[in-house]
């Protein structure tokens with residue numbers, strides 16, 4: 424064997440060393456022996472049913488639906504809790520195992536109300552799917568089913584105890600992923616329930632579970648036991664059209680699946696390939712999508728009065744030419760193409776000898792220092808393109824006080840997207856509580872709005888915005904622009920990765936992006952800006 428052959432055979436040996444040959448119902452598979460058996464077989468197209476197993480949570484082996492028979496082992500084993508061994512022979516779908524799973528389903532459904540027609544999880548419920556695939560069409564259970572009333576346990580979370588199969592996923596998720604010890608199993612036997620039992624000090628602060636992952640809890644619950652109040656009974660899941668894109672909520676730019684109906688986003692869900700794109704998304708982003716289709720601004724306005732677009736753009740050109748001191752605020756929610764167009768404009772204005780200060784941060788908490796995360800997902804930068812704006816040096820103010828002072832001194836103020844929900848505030852009744860993160864619930868509550876009021880700066884403010892609110896009425900000019908979800912574009916996440924977004928909602932005809940607005944301003948040369 425020459426040296427090249429030796430090297431190759433060594434490499435193959437190392438690779439095969441980490442692999443194991445196993446047989447499932449007589450078919451041979453080579454699988455990674457370090458993986459969980461359920462995941463390793465899923466990669467090969469063999470789907471072992473499971474409720475309590477989740478790739479990101481510890482293994483508890485509680486539901487028993489994943490039972491398999493292993494040659495040489497006297498009793499059935501839980502696949503989720505079985506280490507892979509080279510040479511293992513498994514009976515996964517033989518007659519005995521199918522019968523055993525039928526029995527498990529019968530037990531799990533003893534107290535279940537079988538109320539799929541009124542359950543929000545129907546259509547994406549593992550219990551429903553397995554009941555069709557693995558269950559029996561009748562039950563032998565003749566006793567009275569237990570009936571425990573539905574309970575609100577979170578600021579945005581209900582538990583329907585009767586549907587719960589006690590898989591313990593929710594308890595493990597809170598402990599292992601969120602890092603809070605607030606859910607627990609109470610009582611025993613037929614009376615066992617999942618309950619919200621936080622430490623006494625926490626309960627004093629809030630009678631309900633109030634973390635930023637209540638949507639994720641409802642997702643990982645394999646049945647319809649945990650449900651989010653804000654989306655309850657809003658639609659059936661089979662009515663949605665689904666498209667993948669990225670969340671607009673912060674600089675993490677999580678990959679999401681958007682559920683759409685009637686040109687509105689009903690909800691964000693985790694991505695379709697979680698093993699590649701992440702399993703969880705936070706509530707802050709997930710529950711702020713309805714803002715995109717409500718109370719939109721489509722007409723150009725001057726001091727609250729509708730005007731023609733050409734008139735507004737001509738006036739904007741005039742203002743840019745006349746002003747010697749200009750403050751540009753925002754751009755962090757705009758795509759790279761839009762930001763480039765704004766950067767070009769800022770460059771031209773500076774070249775024409777004007778003083779232009781540009782900062783994409785519009786409230787005091789955006790000028791953070793130190794830790795850049797609110798929690799394990801939510802970034803302190805709440806603008807989806809914040810990292811790109813930092814690259815463009817759109818950080819001219821030292822803090823919000825300096826920014827506010829400039830509002831009094833600048834002759835012209837351009838505000839780009841910063842007073843548009845859901846970037847500036849969340850209009851929803853329910854929003855995520857994140858420790859320390861103050862979320863305004865109306866445009867009037869935002870610091871930038873209040874600062875513009877204090878400095879009587881509205882008559883010199885040009886607003887590029889998505890919503891027809893009081894800010895659009897007060898500004899000298901209000902110019903409607905496309906929102907994050909109405910255009911495709913590139914965005915830069917907090918780690919510097921560029922990500923593409925998809926058009927989720929059809930924009931109304933003629934509605935332009937902020938970049939197109941800058942490019943459509945009539946020629947500036949005659950008034951001194953080339």
Ligand code: SF4
Pocket residue numbers: 582586587588589590591592593594617643644645646648649
């Ligand atoms: S509420 Fe859902 S996730 Fe929690 S134990 Fe019950 S079925 Fe499992």
Ligand code: SF4
Pocket residue numbers: 670671672673674675676677704705706707708709800801802
């Ligand atoms: S962490 Fe940020 S990007 Fe991810 S879902 Fe939450 S708000 Fe959206």
Ligand code: FES
Pocket residue numbers: 472473474475476483484485486487488489490501502503504
């Ligand atoms: S998935 Fe294995 S016991 Fe629940």
